[in-house]
Amino acid sequence: GNSVTQMEGPVTLSEEAFLTINCTYTATGYPSLFWYVQYPGEGLQLLLKATKADDKGSNKGFEATYRKETTSFHLEKGSVQVSDSAVYFCALFAYGQNFVFGPGTRLSVLP
Amino acid sequence: EAGVTQFPSHSVIEKGQTVTLRCDPISGHDNLYWYRRVMGKEIKFLLHFVKESKQDESGMPNNRFLAERTGGTYSTLKVQPAELEDSGVYFCASSQESSGSPLHFGNGTRLTVT
Numbered sequence: 001g002n003s004v005t006q007m008e009g010p011v012t013l014s015e016e017a018f019l020t021i022n023c024t025y026t027a028t029g030y031p032s033l034f035w036y037v038q039y040p041g042e043g044l045q046l047l048l049k050a051t052k053a054d055d056k057g058s059n060k061g062f063e064a065t066y067r068k069e070t071t072s073f074h075l076e077k078g079s080v081q082v083s084d085s086a087v088y089f090c091a092l093f094a095y096g097q098n099f100v101f102g103p104g105t106r107l108s109v110l111p
Numbered sequence: 112e113a114g115v116t117q118f119p120s121h122s123v124i125e126k127g128q129t130v131t132l133r134c135d136p137i138s139g140h141d142n143l144y145w146y147r148r149v150m151g152k153e154i155k156f157l158l159h160f161v162k163e164s165k166q167d168e169s170g171m172p173n174n175r176f177l178a179e180r181t182g183g184t185y186s187t188l189k190v191q192p193a194e195l196e197d198s199g200v201y202f203c204a205s206s207q208e209s210s211g212s213p214l215h216f217g218n219g220t221r222l223t224v225t
Contacts, residue, residue, distance in 0.1 A: 004153070004161075032211045034213065036216075039187050041218070042218055043114075043115070043117075043202065043216035043217050043218040043219055044154075044202065044204075044216040045216070046213040046215075049213065052212070088117075088141065089154065093211040095210060095211065098144070098156045098159060098167060098170075099144075099214060100156075101146075101154035101155075102153055103151070103152050103153040104148075104151070104153070104154070
């Protein structure tokens, strides 16, 4: 079946550091890929998405590129802020099936 | 527009008791999903409603879990009787379409079974 693997956390960075959270997937066909973020005390929010190979999703300074050849969708941000502290979930959707989520990666950004 | 709302936000019950979780989706969203995250692991699919019909309930763990969506509006998820392993965060999500439209999540209900 379809699956998503994320790097294990927690990830602790200093403010203004560069962030990468790795995500790889296994799926049949051509899924759409998503990053969701959960801030403390809140539900999951869509951060960005990409629907086909080589698409780049971007939002709030975060970027991720759909790499079919490496089945990856790594999340990056050039300069993190304390307000980016949250849990990040990589997810995929394949037509006719349901969303599949990774285990989440907790990010803590220190001032 | 109002988002997806879930009630209660927290619930602590004893093993063997019954708990009912409620989800109000975004108005006009026919698709409603229940997910669960146990022990900080991945968010797992439980079931999917399209309006009042169960489209897919393959993720329901056992017959102690019962989900309903009478009238195609809000949904309830009942756990009866609750077991220790049912502890976790239960998320509800809704979407306009089921073909990969982004899901809109509620804040979740944290269930603790003691």
